[in-house]
Amino acid sequence: MRVAPNRLVSGEAVSFFDLLQGSAWGLAVLLIGLLLLSLAPPRRICLWLTVVAATVLAVGLGIQAANHATQVVQASTPFARTALGSGLWLVWLLLGLVLADALQALRAGTLARLGVATAVLLPLGLMLVSGGADELSIMKEYANRSDEYWGVIARHCQIVALALLFTLAIGLPLGWATHRYVRVGRAMFPLLNIVQTIPSIALFGLLMAPLAWLAASWPALGRAGISGVGLAPGVLALTLYSLLPVVRGTLAGLAQVPSAVTQAAQGLGFSPAQLFWQAQVPLALPVVLSGVRIASIQAVGLAAVTALIGAGGLGSLMFEGLFSSAQDLVLLGVVPIVALGVLVDGVFKLLIARTRPATPNMESAH
Amino acid sequence: MIEFANVSKTYGHTADAPKALDDVSLRIGSGELVVLIGGSGSGKSTLLKMINRMEQPDTGTVALDGQDMVHMPLRELRLRMGYVIQSVGLFPHWTVARNIGVVPTMLGWKPERIAARVTELLSLFDLDPTTYGPRYPHQLSGGQQQRVGVARALAGDPEVLLMDEPFGALDPLIRTALQDEVKRIHQASGKTIVMVTHDIDEALRLGTQIVLLEQGRIVQVGSPLALLSQPANKQVADFIGRSDVGIKLLSLQSAGSLARVEAPQSTPFLPASASLREAVSTLALHGCQSLNLLDDTGAHAGVLHATDLFNRRHTGSLPLSDDQGQHA
Ligand SMILES: Nc1ncnc2c1ncn2[C@@H]1O[C@H](COP(=O)(O)OP(=O)(O)O)[C@@H](O)[C@H]1O
Ligand SMILES: [Mg+2]
Numbered sequence: 178m179r180v181a182p183n184r185l186v187s188g189e190a191v192s193f194f195d196l197l198q199g200s201a202w203g204l205a206v207l208l209i210g211l212l213l214l215s216l217a218p219p220r221r222i223c224l225w226l227t228v229v230a231a232t233v234l235a236v237g238l239g240i241q242a243a244n245h246a247t248q249v250v251q252a253s254t255p256f257a258r259t260a261l262g263s264g265l266w267l268v269w270l271l272l273g274l275v276l277a278d279a280l281q282a283l284r285a286g287t288l289a290r291l292g293v294a295t296a297v298l299l300p301l302g303l304m305l306v307s308g309g310a311d312e313l314s315i316m317k318e319y320a321n322r323s324d325e326y327w328g329v330i331a332r333h334c335q336i337v338a339l340a341l342l343f344t345l346a347i348g349l350p351l352g353w354a355t356h357r358y359v360r361v362g363r364a365m366f367p368l369l370n371i372v373q374t375i376p377s378i379a380l381f382g383l384l385m386a387p388l389a390w391l392a393a394s395w396p397a398l399g400r401a402g403i404s405g406v407g408l409a410p411g412v413l414a415l416t417l418y419s420l421l422p423v424v425r426g427t428l429a430g431l432a433q434v435p436s437a438v439t440q441a442a443q444g445l446g447f448s449p450a451q452l453f454w455q456a457q458v459p460l461a462l463p464v465v466l467s468g469v470r471i472a473s474i475q476a477v478g479l480a481a482v483t484a485l486i487g488a489g490g491l492g493s494l495m496f497e498g499l500f501s502s503a504q505d506l507v508l509l510g511v512v513p514i515v516a517l518g519v520l521v522d523g524v525f526k527l528l529i530a531r532t533r534p535a536t537p538n539m540e541s542a543h
Numbered sequence: 544m545i546e547f548a549n550v551s552k553t554y555g556h557t558a559d560a561p562k563a564l565d566d567v568s569l570r571i572g573s574g575e576l577v578v579l580i581g582g583s584g585s586g587k588s589t590l591l592k593m594i595n596r597m598e599q600p601d602t603g604t605v606a607l608d609g610q611d612m613v614h615m616p617l618r619e620l621r622l623r624m625g626y627v628i629q630s631v632g633l634f635p636h637w638t639v640a641r642n643i644g645v646v647p648t649m650l651g652w653k654p655e656r657i658a659a660r661v662t663e664l665l666s667l668f669d670l671d672p673t674t675y676g677p678r679y680p681h682q683l684s685g686g687q688q689q690r691v692g693v694a695r696a697l698a699g700d701p702e703v704l705l706m707d708e709p710f711g712a713l714d715p716l717i718r719t720a721l722q723d724e725v726k727r728i729h730q731a732s733g734k735t736i737v738m739v740t741h742d743i744d745e746a747l748r749l750g751t752q753i754v755l756l757e758q759g760r761i762v763q764v765g766s767p768l769a770l771l772s773q774p775a776n777k778q779v780a781d782f783i784g785r786s787d788v789g790i791k792l793l794s795l796q797s798a799g800s801l802a803r804v805e806a807p808q809s810t811p812f813l814p815a816s817a818s819l820r821e822a823v824s825t826l827a828l829h830g831c832q833s834l835n836l837l838d839d840t841g842a843h844a845g846v847l848h849a850t851d852l853f854n855r856r857h858t859g860s861l862p863l864s865d866d867q868g869q870h871a
Binding site: 435437438440441442443444445446447448451456459460 | 592595597618619620621622626628630631632633634635636645646649692695696705
């Protein structure tokens with residue numbers, strides 16, 4: 178952790194070992210236990226112990242850090258800032274990986290995974306809500322902005338949702354067309370590939386001019402919210418970026434429908450609509466969703482950049498923090514972005530798993 | 544009746560592309576079981592697919608009951624025909640029962656009638672309906688999948704059944720059982736069946752007519768007996784296999800057809816419906832000169848003598864030409 182007399186100075190590092198007293202020793206023991214467990218043979222019992230230890234450690238470290246922040250404020254000046262150190266973020270990241278790995282090895286079901294996620298997030302969330310962590314620097318930044326904060330998150334989600342809506346509306350038919358007509362693919366993919374390689378900021382710049390021109394030429398468009406800056410170019414750029422994975426996924430999904438199945442369907446007298454809805458769609462869906470998943474996660478991250486052209490969202494906090502070198506403000510923007518990304522990832526994985534039992538891949542393992 | 548008139552077909556547009564079908568004319572009478580046979584790439588599948596318009600002729604016409612198929616509504620045409628494709632192609636996301644019920648569903652049958660039909664067909668193909676109905680295709684063996692494929696094609700009670708190598712990749716025992724089943728269905732229902740195979744024994748066993756194709760051309764059309772006894776040319780004879788034409792001929796004729804009306808002897812028994820080929824095998828096995836024949840009820844039905852088997856007066860159809868005689 179880092180303790181600084183005020184917001185602007187970077188402060189002094191406080192090591193974990195300095196905080197070793199009382200219940201903190203329990204955390205140290207857990208850490209050593211976890212290290213030893215990593216050497217143990219991968220039996221189920223060892224793996225479950227790993228899961229428990231990592232869960233407790235992740236929660237415990239958070240509570241420990243919050244408590245220390247409270248102590249510092251009580252002991253010294255009220256303006257003191259206690260920030261979570263990079264070491265702690267790193268350890269959390271590693272614990273996340275350990276949990277994911279152990280659960281994978283255990284072949285844990287969705288329910289078990291949700292349970293573990295709750296066990297980690299619920300206590301930490303309760304601490305945040307109850308005010309126990311209010312003295313941490315990041316929470317102070319939150320307190321400064323609590324009025325607008327949820328609005329900012331909602332705006333971020335809005336940008337992503339709008340972009341995905343447009344992407345699906347364009348990308349799914351386009352993917353179908355590339356499957357149906359080889360020529361469309363030959364024309365489309367080079368274009369989409371080029372779009373992907375344009376740096377996001379440059380793309381915004383490229384979009385600003387034409388959109389500003391559009392708004393100037395047709396004032397009605399301007400009144401509808403289309404302009405060179407703000408939401409419109411942001412959503413448009415995100416849509417362009419998201420198209421490639423969605424079109425690719427749709428194409429790959431349709432292409433992996435066995436030709437024997439389509440031939441049999443046609444031969445048995447399916448109408449083109451029946452062939453599409455009853456055979457191609459259900460068989461392509463898991464792969465199509467994988468493409469949408471990638472596009473969504475990518476959009477959640479890229480939406481941060483749209484703040485630069487005034488679209489708002491969590492990126493605005495991030496950049497404000499960066500420009501005023503307030504690290505914790507940056508984190509206040511980044512943490513929800515990461516959380517959103519993980520959430521979106523989880524939701525899509527669940528959806529994909531739900532649509533997959535339809536195809537042989539799932540049960541062929543037994 | 545299905546009638547091909549001067550049908551040609553080339554895949555692709557390059558000038559040197561070989562003709563998949565080359566001026567084919569063929570009549571398939573109602574109630575026939577026509578077997579299309581020939582080497583790989585000889586155009587069997589293409590010919591079959593033209594019957595339900597999965598492929599279109601470049602030139603020539605295909606007519607159903609005297610009407611050119613081009614003018615028929617495609618879906619109705621296909622719903623009237625059962626189709627078993629070469630690679631089975633079951634719908635992997637549907638249960639076996641739903642796979643079989645798909646055509647009846649499209650025909651608008653009532654759910655109870657569909658369920659009854661599915662149960663009936665699964666039982667017919669020796670698959671327990673309660674066990675296999677709810678399974679998914681990937682939970683079946685290759686042979687079971689092929690049986691479900693045939694059941695699916697039969698479900699809508701089609702007038703014409705088209706099958707493209709329906710018993711490929713099956714072990715001989717199941718294969719024989721399924722061949723018997725198809726033969727039984729054909730005799731019981733009087734459906735027109737057109738099937739593709741590359742197995743000459745299967746063709747001889749099942750076909751009422753055999754169509755031999757080579758490089759997109761019909762080399763010979765005829766009954767199994769005609770094909771064996773009067774091969775149109777050297778290639779046909781080669782294809783049938785010279786060395787065991789005699790044995791194959793014996794397999795076309797029943798033991799009962801050569802029975803002498805005599806009292807039972809102290810020799811082994813054989814059903815009168817068994818083929819002469821089985822009779823030879825039994826004679827050789829027991830090292831004897833005659834067999835007692837039994838009819839379906841197990842009653843005595845005459846005696847088969849080994850000497851009659853090898854007497855050309857009785858098996859008058861054995862037509863060993865000089866050419867074949869030298870090679871045999
Ligand atoms: N869809 C296709 N595209 C191009 N060539 C094909 C196609 N289907 C079949 N052919 C060619 O047409 C010829 C006949 O094929 P086919 O009717 O499938 O033969 P068979 O069923 O007797 O093996 C072969 O030379 C094959 O390569
Ligand atoms: Mg074929």
